[in-house]
Amino acid sequence: MQTTEVFGVSLPLSVACFLFQFVTYHITCGFFAIVDYYKLLPNYKLHNSDHKTYSQLLPRVVFNQVVFYLPSFILLQYLGIAFCSFEPKLSVWLFVADYLFYSFLQEIIFYSGHRFLLHSKWGFQLLGHELHHTTKGSVAVSQHYMAPIDYLIEIVITNMLPFFFMKKTNIYFELFVISLNTVTGPWDHSGYKYPVGESSFAHSMHHLRSSCSFGGSAAFTDWILKTAYYFYGYTNLPKIKESSNH
Numbered sequence: 001m002q003t004t005e006v007f008g009v010s011l012p013l014s015v016a017c018f019l020f021q022f023v024t025y026h027i028t029c030g031f032f033a034i035v036d037y038y039k040l041l042p043n044y045k046l047h048n049s050d051h052k053t054y055s056q057l058l059p060r061v062v063f064n065q066v067v068f069y070l071p072s073f074i075l076l077q078y079l080g081i082a083f084c085s086f087e088p089k090l091s092v093w094l095f096v097a098d099y100l101f102y103s104f105l106q107e108i109i110f111y112s113g114h115r116f117l118l119h120s121k122w123g124f125q126l127l128g129h130e131l132h133h134t135t136k137g138s139v140a141v142s143q144h145y146m147a148p149i150d151y152l153i154e155i156v157i158t159n160m161l162p163f164f165f166m167k168k169t170n171i172y173f174e175l176f177v178i179s180l181n182t183v184t185g186p187w188d189h190s191g192y193k194y195p196v197g198e199s200s201f202a203h204s205m206h207h208l209r210s211s212c213s214f215g216g217s218a219a220f221t222d223w224i225l226k227t228a229y230y231f232y233g234y235t236n237l238p239k240i241k242e243s244s245n246h
């Protein structure tokens, strides 16, 4: 396994990648936790519907990341699928094309698993998705607050499976797409408006209504399959009792 030096310690590339995205995830979530705690951006906050706090959610999040996500990085390096090499060099155009293809596959995998397994009559409880739905989309760190099978479907398989369908990419590309999800995912669960797009609003709608907007940040699937919240006539987030924690 190819290794790289991280602060003087030689680590497999996959472990170094895991640590990098782990840090970006927790910087993103820490930032939102501070903004929430001190109410720094009240005009951008869509809702405060969560009752579980950042510190209550954090232990399960870290457990999921270390116990389920980290081994998947190592497995992909071991299999020679990703996190293996700084080669091949990718032109800007190839990088963009690979990014679009990865995002396309990621969205289809996420939507399919989320809508047809996790929100099926039998799957919501059996696969543990109900735990993620005890959060309401207004605390960023709740993205990774999931039961084990739910976490394997929505995070591990969704982010790793696309690499199996792509021709060889390099570590910079892999780090980019994985780390991008550590910003957009928490943002979609933060309850804050995006400066562009509306995926945080759509995912809040999903958490608060459950029966619409099953897609990830790209969400073209909801548009094509007519499951976006606006196809049901929803325009506002339903009011539920605001948390005293915010």
Ligand SMILES: [Zn+2]
Residues within 6 Å of the ligand: 132, 143, 189, 203, 207
């Ligand atoms: Zn969610």
Ligand SMILES: [Zn+2]
Residues within 6 Å of the ligand: 114, 118, 119, 129, 133, 206
């Ligand atoms: Zn759901």
